[in-house]
Amino acid sequence: MPVTLKLATSLDGRIATAAGESRWITGEDSREAVHWLRAEHDAVLVGIETVLADDPELTVRLPGYDGPQPARVVLDSRQRLSPTCKFVRTAREVPTYVVATTEPDPALVAAGVKVLTVRGLGEDRPELKTVVEALAGEGLSRLFVEGGGQVAASFVRCGLVDALEWFRAPILIGGEGRPGLGALAVASLAEAPHFRRVEVREVGLDLWERYARV
Structure with missing residues (x-):
């Protein structure tokens, strides 16, 4: 991907x-x-710290745009995503994924969030090559990473960034x-x-x- x-x-x-x-x-x-x-x-990815700090929508908001919205993906090993955040509140309107290293949280699943459980590295961080493979398995073929400095560096370190x-x-x-x-x-x-x-x-x-x- x-x-x-x-x-x-x-x-x-x-x-x-x-x-x-x-x-x-x-x-x-x-x-x-x-x-x-x-x-x-097809998908826009951020880390959980970005979501906790900014509560972003990560949607396409342009005058006159009526095309499909990319799926939203958050790296959230321990599923700290709040049920009141914009991601969860709109999960039935815009495809929303949580990538975790633990079993799916029933509250997130009930809200319409799809939880993908992947292999973890130290400190339970998701193994990024496995993350990309899991998203590809969901039919997502083009990934746009908008995370903070740590998420950006992690993708670069793993040799996964094709374009800047x-x-x-x-x-x-x-x-x-x-x-x-x-x-x-x-x-x-x-x-x-x-x-x-x-x-x-x-x-x-x-x-x-x-x-x-x-």
Whole structure:
């Protein structure tokens, strides 16, 4: 399954201030482009920390858009998803998956959420290659990853990212800000994941850079 990773950062690769303020780093034009990218994929994936912090909808919200909504996927090993969050409340309207390492929570299932139980790694984190395989088994063929820095880094570390959609705002936040990409455990430049830039365009005041894995 092709996996696309979306990053929306400051020039120095930060997605939030040290205090967690992130709305909005990139501009309205960039955010509209992200909605079009969602529409091109079968599923949009985030981690549970993003859902707990932001309670996002992760739907395509564009004037005049009447196409299908991508499925929403949350990596939630211990099924901490709240029954009152937008994901669960609208699970019967938009296909919603929880990827867990424990048996399905009956409350989530009753609300219309489909729980996929996969193999866990340390700290019960889902093994991402198994996650991709499980989603492919659900008939989803194009995955759009919108998670935070740790989820983004996990997909890169596993060699699962085929394309990058990187939106950069013309601001600097500094080293105390929260990084858009977590630790990759790269010991030498030869080990660093390599990507080829395929396009750069201006979107409002931001830059939209598109990359393909080498």
